[in-house]
Amino acid sequence: MAPAVIERRALRQELTSKRVRMTAQRRLLIDIIQNAKRHLDAAALLKLARKHDPRVNRATVYRTLSLLKRLSLIDELDLMHIEGEKHYYEAKTQSDHLHLACFRCGEIIEYISPTFERLKQEIGAENGFRIAVTRLEVGGTCARCARAAAPTVP
């Protein structure tokens, strides 16, 4: 099972400390991203933001996302394109986690693994590669769907 607790940094603080101009829109978008219970794409983020302030513009959402990406404050995911070509976003966490996407039910399982951490170290050590971002996504069938599909597993 994946540990449920993944601590998130306070994005707002990070931004002001980096002297990034803090606008109402950014505050709003950041709060939404930080407190999101599921992975949001740009459209979903826009929709949520507009509930609080209908004037938030689509372009602002994209610009804010690219700002946060550039500053390495959020990670971008594809979730194996389980639902079209959109990108999903999440606040960066202290230790990377990987995503298991079930093609059958669409569930996304987050998973932290010491082996993954080791793999990253090896990549640096063996290649001299300085890692900035990693994205490990896995597609397949989750345990529940696998059981449902083949009830006669030994």
Place this chain on the structure above:
Amino acid sequence: MAPAVIERRALRQELTSKRVRMTAQRRLLIDIIQNAKRHLDAAALLKLARKHDPRVNRATVYRTLSLLKRLSLIDELDLMHIEGEKHYYEAKTQSDHLHLACFRCGEIIEYISPTFERLKQEIGAENGFRIAVTRLEVGGTCARCARAAAPTVP
């Protein structure tokens, strides 16, 4: 260093054995993918295909790619969006390899890792997740660029 030899399955055989109708276009596209020296996106694939047969259509390229993906004969990569939002494709290899994308020079390093294989096993074992596809992409600075950028590394 990444091992250079990565054996590729014969896509054409795989297809006919699966009773997929073999058209001239598919033969052409498959051959190109199989013998590609670099990672191709749909547009590049179309361009190469048209050198041999100018009538190959863009839609056919996309349809063939999605067929091959569906049959798990190719892998789809983003290469960390190092060059826009397109997707890249490569014939599936026996053991997965991961991609290191250098943000500075754009080089893509392919890398096979036993640790990665172990990680996949763990995911299956600990989650009961049946893995169909994996995609591990790493973005950062390659050794050469790192050296160039900071010549005074201890």
Place this chain on the structure above:
DNA sequence: ATTAATGCAAAGGATTTGCAATACC
């Protein structure tokens, strides 16, 4: 006051689709 961020509307790029014509088995 200066400079950066926003909204708007239009453009852009990648991918998909409906349908008639064509090629495979």
Place this chain on the structure above:
DNA sequence: GGTATTGCAAATCCTTTGCATTAAT
């Protein structure tokens, strides 16, 4: 001959851009 695949062109989806306006420091 029957069915899957293709070409074509238009449509769709996601994202970006130029520019005048507005807001932050």
